[in-house]
Amino acid sequence: MRNYANPTNFLQLAGALIPLLAALTGALLCLGLSLAWFVAPPDYQQGETVRIMYLHVPAAWLSLFAYIVMTAAALGTLVWRHPLADAAQKAAAPLGAGFTFLCLATGSLWGKPMWGAWWVWDARLTSVLVLFLIYLGLIALWRTIEDPGKAARAAAIFTLVGAVNIPIIKFSVDWWNTLHQPASVFRLGGPAISGSMLWPLVVMASAFTLLFLTLHLMAIRNEILRRRLRRLSILAADAEESGITRAGSSMEAAYEQ
Amino acid sequence: MKQTTHAKSKSAGASPLHALFTRELRIGHRIGGGASLGVVFFLILVTLTPFAVGPDLALLARIAPAMLWISGLLATLLGLDRLFQADHEDGSLDLLLTSAAPLELIVLTKCAAHWILTGLPLVIAAPFFGLMLALPANQLWSVTLSLLAGTPALTLIGAIGAALTVSLRRGGLLLAILILPLCVPVLIFGVAAAGAAPGAMIPFATPFLILCALTLMALAGAPIAAAAALRHMSE
Numbered sequence: 001m002r003n004y005a006n007p008t009n010f011l012q013l014a015g016a017l018i019p020l021l022a023a024l025t026g027a028l029l030c031l032g033l034s035l036a037w038f039v040a041p042p043d044y045q046q047g048e049t050v051r052i053m054y055l056h057v058p059a060a061w062l063s064l065f066a067y068i069v070m071t072a073a074a075l076g077t078l079v080w081r082h083p084l085a086d087a088a089q090k091a092a093a094p095l096g097a098g099f100t101f102l103c104l105a106t107g108s109l110w111g112k113p114m115w116g117a118w119w120v121w122d123a124r125l126t127s128v129l130v131l132f133l134i135y136l137g138l139i140a141l142w143r144t145i146e147d148p149g150k151a152a153r154a155a156a157i158f159t160l161v162g163a164v165n166i167p168i169i170k171f172s173v174d175w176w177n178t179l180h181q182p183a184s185v186f187r188l189g190g191p192a193i194s195g196s197m198l199w200p201l202v203v204m205a206s207a208f209t210l211l212f213l214t215l216h217l218m219a220i221r222n223e224i225l226r227r228r229l230r231r232l233s234i235l236a237a238d239a240e241e242s243g244i245t246r247a248g249s250s251m252e253a254a255y256e257q
Numbered sequence: 258m259k260q261t262t263h264a265k266s267k268s269a270g271a272s273p274l275h276a277l278f279t280r281e282l283r284i285g286h287r288i289g290g291g292a293s294l295g296v297v298f299f300l301i302l303v304t305l306t307p308f309a310v311g312p313d314l315a316l317l318a319r320i321a322p323a324m325l326w327i328s329g330l331l332a333t334l335l336g337l338d339r340l341f342q343a344d345h346e347d348g349s350l351d352l353l354l355t356s357a358a359p360l361e362l363i364v365l366t367k368c369a370a371h372w373i374l375t376g377l378p379l380v381i382a383a384p385f386f387g388l389m390l391a392l393p394a395n396q397l398w399s400v401t402l403s404l405l406a407g408t409p410a411l412t413l414i415g416a417i418g419a420a421l422t423v424s425l426r427r428g429g430l431l432l433a434i435l436i437l438p439l440c441v442p443v444l445i446f447g448v449a450a451a452g453a454a455p456g457a458m459i460p461f462a463t464p465f466l467i468l469c470a471l472t473l474m475a476l477a478g479a480p481i482a483a484a485a486a487l488r489h490m491s492e
Contacts, residue, residue, distance in 0.1 A: 144422075145425065150490060158417075165439050175446075
């Protein structure tokens with residue numbers, strides 16, 4: 001395990017794993033989507049719109065899963081100061097934001113025919129929206145701080161602060177909502193989900209998780225390469241600069257002669 | 258704040274934390290008029306509200322707790338980006354970092370000074386601005402009490418953002434983007450407590466106690482996070 005903390009070893013491992021994971025993701029996505037589209041029955045109340053759930057629910061899970069991955073990586077950054085943890089953190093933020101956005105967008109598409117509104121200030125929607133805002137703040141933090149090591153530590157601290165706060169936010173938003181409007185209107189609740197719907201959902205959830213892992217590995221690899229490129233370009237700029245000054249001084253020397 | 262007074266009593270005003278506290282107050286007082294500017298900003302936000310929603314007193318009274326809280330939140334943000342940045346620029350932050358006093362307490366001291374300069378004036382002004390927004394008399398005290406209990410949490414959460422953006426030239430916007438989502442719980446319970454009138458459906462005590470709990474949690478956690486951020490960001 002510690003062996004793969006070395007970026008070069010990691011690149012090798014990632015290079016071997018990514019095609020495998022990508023193939024598996026593609027296969028599971030095809031299976032899951034066709035199950036959701038052709039096999040799963042329409043809901044007796046929601047009709048065909050229930051099929052959005054097979055994208056919506058896995059996206060919601062992944063939006064939290066990405067944050068958990070980020071929190072673990074943040075600990076890696078702060079405790080071990082490991083560059084790989086930095087890269088894992090940075091790569092997870094846009095992915096998490098993407099899945100959170102997908103969750104919000106599919107929810108909105110489902111909400112229009114079901115609730116008659118694109119957006120309602122339901123407790124769940126609102127807390128996912130706040131999570132989305134936290135992701136956006138993190139991405140902004142990553143982009144604003146130039147030095148990658150510093151940016152990683154700042155993002156790690158903010159991620160951990162967010163990890164403490166997200167349950168509190170969730171709790172308070174639930175409290176706020178039940179106060180203002182009874183949750184019964186929007187609660188899916190009802191009978192437990194039937195097997196004919198559960199299986200496509202499980203397949204889709206594993207496909208989404210694999211999709212996340214694939215994209216995450218790819219993004220980490222990109223980040224490592226980007227850092228190497230940055231270091232190389234700094235070195236090249238240094239060399240060029242010293243070359244220019246040397247040339248300049250030799251020209252001065254030529255003038256003096 | 259408690260630690261500050263404790264340290265003050267122990268070494269009779271000579272402690273570094275006490276010196277820092279008085280320094281912060283003095284700087285805050287001299288630069289930008291200190292307390293008055295925040296209150297003026299608060300007043301402007303309150304003045305803009307009727308222009309935005311119309312002069313209907315019944316409507317204003319209904320949204321007054323929310324408007325006072327949002328104004329308080331925005332006014333607290335005002336000086337936050339300079340909380341550590343000014344010290345970072347003139348080098349005094351390095352002195353604070355190498356000081357014998359724990360950085361967490363230093364952060365807490367600076368937060369206390371910041372709150373006295375921005376939060377406390379808002380709390381004092383809130384009942385008067387509440388009158389302007391036609392808030393019924395029995396809600397004035399609940400708005401004021403909720404702001405008194407809640408604004409320290411806003412300053413403390415803001416300190417985390419201020420520490421994270423300490424070395425950025427234009428960190429103000431990023432600071433707001435980072436900390437405003439984290440202020441959601443304080444806002445929710447603050448407005449709930451502020452809007453609770455005697456005899457209303459929601460009792461005042463429930464959201465108010467949770468608000469106090471949030472402030473205490475911020476008091477315990479935020480200085481640690483902000484101090485860690487300061488250590489990492491000013492290397």
